[in-house]
Amino acid sequence: MENRFKILITGVGGQGIVYLTNILVEAAMLSEIPVSVSEIHGLSQRGGVVTAGIGLGEHCTGFIGKADVDFLIGLEPLETQRCLPSLHKNSSVIFGDHHIQPYSVNAQMAEYPDVKSFAGYLAEQCREVVFIEQFPTGIDSVLHNIFLLGRASVMKAFPLTTEKLIEAIRSTVTGSYRDKTLDVFRQGVEFKLNKTPV
């Protein structure tokens, strides 16, 4: 890892952004990397946008500027697209095709963007892009975040190791949910894309 690294997690209220952030913070602490987080979740339970910026390294806050994000985890494609200005040429991105239509789309006042074309554009522009078009069957949608984290952990630029993340899950997630979470995380780690990454 370079001496400073910024991760941004984005999605819609209820997708488990804060939960994912907890695991990342714990993994950073276990790796003895200084960590700082800034969350914005105005009205998250009301289907609003939630983002969490995570700064790793000395003097690195979770505040996100333009072309500032080194690694973007998108739990919802439209929200991933909304983060475009914060990406740069050397960014890595992982996102899944789990649509949550905003009201404007339901009311036919706006169109949901073409996700595939966006994924293609990102792949041309960024360092490494993984687009999970279809989550493996059997994964509860509330664990899509963990699946993406697992797959992210084996991407080139990801600053935290798979092992530390597993350790973090063990210490963050309690009860019977822990094994299920670890299982989905491993499925993410082992997940091979059908075709070469876009």
Next chain:
Amino acid sequence: MLERTIKILTAHSSPHKTCVMGNEGIARAALEAGVNGVFSYPGTPSTEISEIFNFINGFQNSHSNKLKYPELTSDPVYFEYSINEKIALEKAIAFSIGNRSAMCVMKNVGMNVASDPLMSVTYQTIGAPLVIVVCDDPGCHSSSNEQDSRYWGRMASVPVFNPATPADAFEMIKQAFELSGKIKLPVIVRTTTRVSHTRGIVSYGNIVHGNRQPNFERLPEHINIPARTAAAHARLLHKLEDKQVLSLLAANTRLVLKGSKAKLGIISSGVATSYVIEILHRYGVTEKIKLLDIGMIHPFPEKEVLRFLKDDMEQYLVLEELDPLMENEVRTLAQKSNIQKNIFGKGYSGLVSTGEFSMDLLTAVLEKFLHASFNKDKNIPLENSEKYFQNLPPRPPVLCAGCPHRATFYLLKLAIPREQSELILCGDIGCFGLGALPPLKMIDTINHMGMSISMAQGLYEAFHSAGENKKTVALVGDGTFFHSGLSSLVNAVYTRANILVVIFDNRTIGMTGHQSHPGASSLPKYHEIDIPPLLKGLGIEMVETINPFDLKESIAKLDKAMAHDGVSVIISKEPCIFVHDFREKGVRKMQIAVDPERCNSCANHEDVALSCSRCYAPKNNLSRAKAKLLAEISIPGNEQLCPANICNHGFFNSILEGDYKSAVEIVRDKMLFARTCGDICHRPCELFSNESSVVPIKKLKHLVSAVDDNYRDFSVPVKRTQNARKKNKKIAVIGAGPAGLSAAYDLAQVGYEVEIFEKENKAGGMVAHAIPGFRMDKTAFDYEAMQLEKMGVKFHFNISLGKEIWLESLTEEYDAVILAVGMNKSKTLEVIEKNIPPEKRTDALLFLKSFNREEETIKPGSSILVIGGGNSAIDAARSAKKMSVKNQVLVSCIETLDKMPAFAEEVRHAMEEGIEFLHDSVVESCSLDTSGKIQCSLHAFDEKTFLQQVSCDYIVTAIGQVAEALVIEKLSSDENLRVISKNSHTGYKNVFVAGDINAGNHMSVIGAIASGKKAAVAARQLLEEYPYAYEGEKALGRLNTNSPLRNTNQKEFTNEEGELGDPYFVRSEIERYNLFQSCQKCNHCIDNFGCPAMVKVNGKVQIDMARCNLCGLCIDVCPNNAIHWVDAEEKTGMTS
């Protein structure tokens, strides 16, 4: 949460590093400082602090935890959610005076409510330490303003800490407790969203356990009277000069960057410091700056700042979010000390007093300040990202799926139609404020906590004091009602305001994450207060509790409450989906499904491009939805009954909404003759229905087209014609009767050039000439017919087929020919022709023509025999009677009453007018007697036995017409010269036949119209390969079957003078019916309900079961009855 609580409560003898949110750090620090009680009203971004103490309180008071964790529960911290911030601070002050240390937590605007106790207690004294945490929200992520709470320090003369990070906040809370105890003043710790909601590394230390015993000391300071206050003020100011204040000012004014080559100095506070440190490190320019962080903002650390200003820097920059509070202190200080250096602040490089700072803003500011351009090679922005970034659909917050507030708003929409009233709806703070946004849009004002009830009574009085009694509505959440709505309600009762208050009682404070309030708490430490008896105790007579998911009953109660003069209150009581009670009521084994056949589909026509004026506006569907709930009689409109295929459902529902103009347009989507059909249509739409009840469509048609403004305005079809893509094909229509005109109307609107040839000197055919004037408004018919000219159709009058024009040549000159010449030659009876002189006999057509020209052909007091049983016979008979009441009229027809081809209604009218009928009869013989009277011998039609001898003055034969032989030259025809055709096609490739000339029976007006439309479709099939069959085929086919007249017992919508009835009366009458049919243009649930679990995919609504909370209200909402419960298993089966 349990593990987190244990972690927060666990003491560490040496520092324990952890990464926590600022708010969590604050809670922990308070524990380490030995806080005994926390008082709060929830509010973002402060809520997590209170929630932690709420949880700790529950944890420490649990019996099992006391046994399991004796150390963690030995010194429990008191916690309460007070009803508002004023009470919270007052109680915290008292708690402190009772020698127990207290913390009071609130958001920025909460401090306004709490300011009253703050401003006075400072002149007095407290006991144990008291810390106030107030969380500001620059950028208003979740607040109604972005006020700067640092001012309170100056205003109340209390110390204010202003942390930059969670670690700062953690340390400063501890310092604040200590300081407060020392100087006996409340101390404020002010954070912002980016401190409260940021996580950073904090080192937990030791938690001090209770050695503080409750105690009340009788002190003169506890009594605040004017005589003591002047001295108290001086004492207060003196407290701020305490040694400990000064040492804390020094400790919290830190030189965090000490650039050795620095010529530039920055003074910053709060989160600005974090930004500056990060940016300068990132671009490796820390050496060029000295950075002074101000951790305590009041009193201002003048000594430290002065020293910094006197340092050998050339220029200074002051960085702080919101108001230039610190900047002004620095400038004052410089001015007082005569320091002549540049000091920059607000106004410098985009620094303003509004909103939050950002990385981008401060990077630009620092580049300017340093006269440098930072190296950003590692972060090159993406190319051409605008295309993918611009115009992304926004994602505003919405009420959750299953939210009872949505149910209440929907209910209000149904009960209080906004379009028709000027009713003002005053909203308040809370989740339900989202009801101001689309799709609900049921709020006109939102101010601050509890203002709704004051706003409603104030607005009421604004009108009332000027003589207008206008009921006004206040909408308030249950939490807000107790926070500050109650006192306002007392004022409303006291001042006799005429308002309706709707309390959205979702059993919790929803927006901030579901806290208890006096009206809803299951915790034994709280006593729940029931709202209705409280209100009744105030003397409010009308208090109703409703379940918003029961729409029908709730509408009735709302109506009652609206009608009440004085204060009325509706309590809409259903739990928030996050409250346990809600979860329990879910029908877990069931799911909800949408039937795609009924959602956004139209049974009327396959060609969705056909013009349809069914309005997209939500209000139209709102009345459908209301009718579904309230109407006594529900009539499915799926059956096609109108041969012209007018959308009866759209027509009816427009009237239900009071939109008569739309209703007229819906008729005109399909035909020219709205008023004519209102006069003379024989209403197959009503008579052929299989339903036990029918809606009086014809009368309604008459009603809406009788409004002259609606009827005269033909701009919609004219515009449609102008906008149609030109087909550049010419079509000739021969015959300007209703069939020909209708074909022309449809063809012109889809872009054909149409010319009409008519042998008479005006348009109308049989309608103009043969239907007597007393049955219809002839002027209106002429007006309607001639609108075709405005639509570009050319008329050629006095041109006859076979004289001036020939079919043969027309088929070559035009791309298609529509033959609609009608049947104008009356059939004759030989027995009459032979024996009766021409002046004493005529046929129905000639008779009616002369009647319509008001020629006097019959002397009053004559007796007339009409022969025939069709509509012409009845028209002739009635006309003869109309000429003079003294005329005696007898109709002889071969049919029995129930088999007569004439419309039964007309026969009934004739009978009522005194016309006699002799059924099953034929004229066997006739002759003139010596006095010039006609003597007819009538025999039974079947058995030929003698029936009756009739003596009369005139005979009118009305036994049908045939076409003129000439015009059907070369076309195959039957014995009556009817053109034999299949689907309007004749022997010619491009000649299509319409109207009587093609009918298997005598045509009604609506039949002729439909026949013309069908011929137009046939022409389109030929010329543009139009893929659809005629849309009204089914009903057109049914016209040929005779049906008995139904007794429909309809209401008259006109008053005794025949004028249009009162629209409210009409409305109340038709509101009894719900004529419904699925509609292609329905968007009702999305437009008016907007549940986030309802997703529109490919034009059909689907329920996203992952988001649905099974409230089931959408089932009632859907006006098309398309949504229903299904077995969870059944649905899985369907989708797999």
